Amino acid sequence: MFARLYHFLRPLLAVLCAAAASPGSAEPEAVERGRYLVTAGNCASCHTAVAGAFMAGGVAFETPFGTLxxxxxxxDLATGLGDWTEADFRAAMRDGVRPDxxxxxxxxxxxxYTQLTDEDLSAIWAYLRAVPPVESTPPANELAFPFDQRPLLAAWKLxxxxxxxxEPDPARSEAWNRGAYLVEALGHCSACHSPRNRLGAEQADLRHAGGEYLDRVPGGGFRPWFAPNLTAHPRGLALWRxxxxxxxxxTGRNAFLEAFGxxxxVIMNSTRYLDPADIDAMATxxxxxxAAGGGAAEEAPGEELMGRGRSLYNLHCGTCHLPSGEGDPEMAPRLNRGSLVVQGANPASLINVILYGPEVAGADPARQWLKPMKAYRYLLDDREVAAVATYIRNTWDNAAGVVAPAQVERQRQAGAGGR
Known part of the structure; x- marks a missing residue:
């Protein structure tokens, strides 16, 4: 009975709490610290829809279980966190539980986020209370049964x-521990860069070894992408200094590539705003x-397939990326010796950039390509895209395996209608 009474009185209690702890009552230092932490966590990318109000939600996430x-x-009191308490917020961040x-x-x-410190959670809460309230109700989730049954998540959590x-590692440096906190807790990098099992959980033994997920491509619609291997694997971050x-x-750009997709x-809404010391710590x-992932020998392409791919590459790609695959600082990124996209265990992202063209981050206006890469989905068929992708992945110093036409077809068709 008490629970029902509390549920009835909750809106009134929330108004009284909001009046007692209005956004203006928070310490400016806490709000500013919370702003930085929210930026480091890239919260805006997931909670701000295209042409939508800041942090008002409504961003679609396509998953194997449906759309969230x-x-x-x-x-906002009616549609946002206006009737939440800080304790409610902590429960959501630490335990994945709503106020109800x-x-x-x-x-x-x-x-x-469960790994965040109490001090950082308080600062994030102070900042979110200072964000302008927006009355906006996101669409209802569209999940298949039984995944639409929230009580089942109790077993998933167990x-x-x-x-x-x-918990900092006393055997590690201060920079390493700070980087671990930013990467594993705030940045939640493993959410995209780790493979998942059939129940949607990250595979612990392959953490950061690369993962596939659905996201938009230029022109709309969702397709699989592959987030590269971030470990010391020879086809992962071992390739980068x-x-x-x-x-x-x-900046979204280095000697090997410019961010796209x-x-x-992540670059535009988060990491480019971080303190250089924090970026250095993440890299540390x-x-x-x-090293994690990989291990199995890749299939070597045949001479005929490589010859077809070479002809297509020289015709469509060689002018900007150069016949050597070394690229040009003004024309196109390098495809040889260091492209994590080219070397990926899964070619989905490489196929996407060939089919749909890249939407580059552009975080460094002083360094932009003279001629943006065009999309080839209407110029090349599946066999041709597979051939040129195979050639790029297996020539010069690359050895990343064959791309099959069926993989290209998948990238054309998967979620082709969008949402």
């Missing part, structure tokens, strides 16, 4: 959720990750 929509996290006791879907990465704050990684996180939002941690 991000929530309104502005302090319902379980949150792990598309919201509470499995990473299997895959380990709540608790980050520390300085290559810091440049990429700070889903990584654009990532470069220390032991």
């Amino acid at each position: 929509y991000s929530t309104n996290i502005t302090p 006791g319902g379980h949150l879907y792990p598309a919201f990465p509470y499995t990473a 299997l895959y959720h380990e709540p608790g704050p980050f 520390h300085e290559d990684l810091t440049a990429y996180l700070a 889903p990584m654009n939002e 941690y990532l470069k220390a990750l032991p």
Whole structure:
């Protein structure tokens, strides 16, 4: 009975709490610190829809279980977090539980945010209370049965959720520990860069070894993308120096490539605003990750397939990327010796950029390509795209395996109608 009475009185209690702890009552230092932490967590990318109000939710996430929509996290009383308490917020971030006791879907990465310190959670809460409230109700989730049954998430959490704050490793440097906190807790990088099992949980033994997920391509519609291997694997971050990684996180561009696709939002909304010391710490941690993933020998392409791919490459790609694959600082990125996209265990992202063209981040206006790459989905058929992708992945110093026409067809057709 008490629970029902509390539920009835909750809106009134929330109004009284909001009046007692209005956004203006928070310490400016806490709000500013919260702003930085929210930026480091890239919250805006997931909670701000295209042409939508800041943090008002409604961003669609396509998953194997259906479509999820991000929530309104502005302090609006009716549709946002206006009737939440800080304790409610902590429960959501640490335990993935809503104020009504319902379980949150792990598309919201509470499995990473649980590691945040109490001080950082308080600062984030102070900042979110200072965001202008917006009355906006996101669409209802569209999940298949039984995945639309939130109580089942209790069992999922028993299997895959380990709540608790980050514990620094005393055997590691201060920079390593800071980087670990930023990468594993705030940045939740493993959410995209790790493969998942059939229940949507990250595979712990392949953490950061690269992962496939659905996201938009230029022109709309969702397609599979592959987030590269961030470990010291020979086809992962072993290919980059520390300085290559810091440049990429700070500007979206280094000697090997410029960010495109889903990584654009990470660069443009998050990492480029971080303090250089924090970017350096992230690189320190990532470069220390032991090699994971791979292992199986890749199929070597035949002479005929490589010859067909070479002809297509020289006709369509060689002018900008050069016949040597070394690229040009003004014309096109390097395809040889260091492209994590080219070397990926899964060619989905490479196929996407050939089919749909890249939407580059553009975080460094002083360094832009003279001629943006065009889309080839109407110029090349599946066999031709597979051939040129295979050639790029297996010539010069690359050895990343064959791309099959069926893989190209998948990237054309998967989610072709969009949402």
